Amino acid sequence: METKILKKVDLIFQESNVNEVIDIVTKTVTRSSDDIILDIIDSGLKGRGGAGFPTGLKWKFTKNEDSAVKYVICNADEGEPGTFKDREILDTVAPKVFGGMTICGYSIGAKEGYIYLRGEYNFLLPKLNKQLEEYNKLLKDNKIDFTIAIKSGSGAYICGEESALFESMEGKRGEPRNKPPYPTVAGYNSKPTVINNVETLVQITMICKMGPDKFKELGTKDSRGSKVFSVSGDTPQAGIHELELGMPLADFVEDFGDGDTKAVQVGGASGHCVPRKQFKDTIIGFEGIPTGGSMMIFNSSRSMYNVLHDYLEFFTEESCGQCTPCRVGCQQLLKGIESVKKGERKPAYLDELKKLANTMKISAKCGLGQSVANPFNSIVDNFKEEIIY
Amino acid sequence: MSNIKTLVQQLVEKHGKTRNSLMPVLQGIVKEERYLSEEAMLTVAEELDLSAADVYGSASFYTFLDTTPRGKNIVRICKTISCHMQGKDELIHAVENTLNIKVGETTHDKKFTLLTANCLGWCHKGPVMLVNDDVYPAITVQKAVEIIETLAKHTK
Ligand SMILES: Cc1cc2nc3c(=O)[nH]c(=O)nc-3n(C[C@H](O)[C@H](O)[C@H](O)COP(=O)(O)O)c2cc1C
Ligand code: SF4
Numbered sequence: 001m002e003t004k005i006l007k008k009v010d011l012i013f014q015e016s017n018v019n020e021v022i023d024i025v026t027k028t029v030t031r032s033s034d035d036i037i038l039d040i041i042d043s044g045l046k047g048r049g050g051a052g053f054p055t056g057l058k059w060k061f062t063k064n065e066d067s068a069v070k071y072v073i074c075n076a077d078e079g080e081p082g083t084f085k086d087r088e089i090l091d092t093v094a095p096k097v098f099g100g101m102t103i104c105g106y107s108i109g110a111k112e113g114y115i116y117l118r119g120e121y122n123f124l125l126p127k128l129n130k131q132l133e134e135y136n137k138l139l140k141d142n143k144i145d146f147t148i149a150i151k152s153g154s155g156a157y158i159c160g161e162e163s164a165l166f167e168s169m170e171g172k173r174g175e176p177r178n179k180p181p182y183p184t185v186a187g188y189n190s191k192p193t194v195i196n197n198v199e200t201l202v203q204i205t206m207i208c209k210m211g212p213d214k215f216k217e218l219g220t221k222d223s224r225g226s227k228v229f230s231v232s233g234d235t236p237q238a239g240i241h242e243l244e245l246g247m248p249l250a251d252f253v254e255d256f257g258d259g260d261t262k263a264v265q266v267g268g269a270s271g272h273c274v275p276r277k278q279f280k281d282t283i284i285g286f287e288g289i290p291t292g293g294s295m296m297i298f299n300s301s302r303s304m305y306n307v308l309h310d311y312l313e314f315f316t317e318e319s320c321g322q323c324t325p326c327r328v329g330c331q332q333l334l335k336g337i338e339s340v341k342k343g344e345r346k347p348a349y350l351d352e353l354k355k356l357a358n359t360m361k362i363s364a365k366c367g368l369g370q371s372v373a374n375p376f377n378s379i380v381d382n383f384k385e386e387i388i389y
Numbered sequence: 390m391s392n393i394k395t396l397v398q399q400l401v402e403k404h405g406k407t408r409n410s411l412m413p414v415l416q417g418i419v420k421e422e423r424y425l426s427e428e429a430m431l432t433v434a435e436e437l438d439l440s441a442a443d444v445y446g447s448a449s450f451y452t453f454l455d456t457t458p459r460g461k462n463i464v465r466i467c468k469t470i471s472c473h474m475q476g477k478d479e480l481i482h483a484v485e486n487t488l489n490i491k492v493g494e495t496t497h498d499k500k501f502t503l504l505t506a507n508c509l510g511w512c513h514k515g516p517v518m519l520v521n522d523d524v525y526p527a528i529t530v531q532k533a534v535e536i537i538e539t540l541a542k543h544t545k
Binding site for chain 2: 078079082083118123151152153154170171189230231232240296307318
């Protein structure tokens with residue numbers, strides 16, 4: 001493992017205006033699409049939306065599809081509890097997101113880009129639309145055949161899941177599709193589609209600006225670059241912080257905790273709960289716990305039963321209801337911990353519930369149902385007394 | 390021609406007569422009417438050449454596309470964990486008392502509907518309240534009551 005000291009950085013929120021981004025874009029598109037994609041692969045950039053798929057490969061697969069129509073979609077549905085970085089990025093440095101989308105469009109051969117913005121962020125629309133109008137015009141002036149438009153969501157967490165997002169854009173219920181086919185083959189309108197997180201697209205613009213080597217200097221071998229973290233909970237520094245990837249959780253808690261940190265939920269409601277005794281051995285990054293950036297800090301005054309109860313309520317409400325393991329499983333997990341708490345069930349019932357969560361992991365249709373076991377098992381295993389008494 | 394019909398036709402004109410326009414059209418209606426009436430959904434089905442069941446199926450999936458009558462102002466308070474830790478319960482109680490309704494209800498004068506919401510994306514600045522499209526992060530109980538009272542005066 002590399003032992004360098006990982007630090008705070010300031011790349012993503014570095015000021016940038018539309019003209020500067022257009023400058024980066026016009027320079028980049030003088031190169032061949034293969035060269036650009038090779039640079040992105042070489043940079044080691046992985047998706048910042050949570051799943052961490054290598055961005056360059058995703059682009060390559062989509063480029064290789066033979067289709068006259070392809071799409072670039074920016075996933076700005078940001079619904080994971082504890083995540084609020086994409087809103088800040090779109091509020092402060094949106095042109096960099098547009099730039100990443102345009103470079104993607106050029107690289108894979110797409111002429112249309114869409115930003116799927118969650119309905120909760122509608123207040124950003126007037127400003128974003130104005131910026132887009134200017135940006136689209138500049139693209140045209142520079143003879144770059146690509147336009148970006150915004151589609152709004154309507155309050156459904158599941159629409160952040162890529163195939164549910166396509167369904168929603170097609171005017172349907174936001175119910176995830178079976179995979180394969182993957183979006184690179186059949187995404188929006190069943191055409192080859194690259195879908196990337198807001199932050200991933202900003203990283204593209206930055207990599208094209210400074211070159212992959214500069215980007216690689218940040219982070220560790222498995223987790224290249226920096227990452228925007230959304231820090232909340234019991235911390236004197238709640239807010240948005242850009243850090244190098246690959247940091248031990250202990251260092252993070254040292255910097256951001258309030259001195260009495262009991263647990264950190266890494267990766268939002270669908271992520272993992274790490275108790276104090278594991279801080280030292282936990283790496284924040286793809287070699288440890290990957291995260292879309294949500295870091296919720298809990299101190300010893302908090303009841304982990306309440307935390308788990310909140311998460312399960314969230315999943316029960318946001319499950320699309322399409323497949324039985326998730327629709328019924330979420331409800332039963334919630335009812336289950338309530339009945340153990342009330343003493344209607346013996347503590348050993350928690351083991352039955354864990355079996356249910358593990359069954360959901362292998363049988364649910366999409367990432368929502370599959371990941372409920374993450375918070376459930378990690379909280380039940382590490383804070384059993386708090387769940388029972 | 391009824392108002393709804395004109396509105397739907399305008400929206401279809403703007404967004405195009407395709408299935409892909411369904412969401413923007415429904416969102417446009419909700420923006421004006423605050424909810425989707427049966428008449429509105431039937432009109433959309435007709436104008437976009439879809440079955441009414443299809444339109445209702447999509448509409449009923451989304452939290453922000455209400456199919457029951459709502460007040461002129463929709464107040465949503467985030468109830469997810471970070472806001473829970475930062476006092477969303479007190480905020481909800483205060484707003485309930487000010488409006489004299491419970492969560493999920495609409496005031497008699499049809500000016501307000503009070504709802505809770507899942508994570509609104511302001512976990513570092515909770516509790517947070519969304520009134521229609523306007524967001525109020527790190528809001529105090531007192532400020533929330535003021536906002537609602539002011540809005541009540543200005544809503545006809
Ligand atoms: C339930 C669920 C919700 C998701 N929500 C989001 C989201 O809000 N934003 C996002 O970028 N990715 C979200 N994802 C991941 C996307 O499906 C997809 O992997 C991602 O947008 C790809 O972009 P990236 O490779 O740049 O990370 C979600 C996945 C699941 C299963
Ligand atoms: S796992 Fe849950 S959210 Fe995903 S398809 Fe099944 S019911 Fe829907």
